[in-house]
């Protein structure tokens with residue numbers, strides 16, 4: 216498959232963390248059409264078709280929220296209570312209006328929260344306003360409370376992100 220210079224320039228505009236996926240989608244689409252050369256228009260077409268949903272633009276005007284949770288706890292918890300609390304605007308989500316949206320839900324990546332900084336930097340491109348540290352990071356229970364919570368909170372605040380401690384407890 217041959218990529219023209221213009222097509223490669225267009226591909227470079229796709230956010231880095233989904234660029235490989237976009238490249239495969241374009242090649243698949245062009246190949247299905249029986250062609251072997253990829254032009255800029257092909258990239259634009261596939262980007263609109265497959266990646267439009269993660270556009271930086273949003274028709275919502277409310278705060279954009281991400282939830283970070285404990286990597287260890289995520290092995291036994293699918294996050295139902297976090298989403299339920301958000302969907303019903305309860306507990307630590309009670310002050311949000313209907314325009315609030317969750318734009319990210321991810322695990323910390325393991326101690327000491329090694330993945331958080333990179334993912335938050337990516338989400339800032341999509342207008343991230345607030346990060347909730349999930350209740351599983353804060354509570355003593357079957358799993359211990361996170362010993363790195365203060366460091367994680369300070370790092371997020373240094374990035375200009377509002378931090379809320381807790382989700383559904």
Ligand code: SF4
Nearest residue numbers: 285323326327328361
């Ligand atoms: S950094 Fe905290 S939240 Fe992340 S795995 Fe370790 S204990 Fe869990």
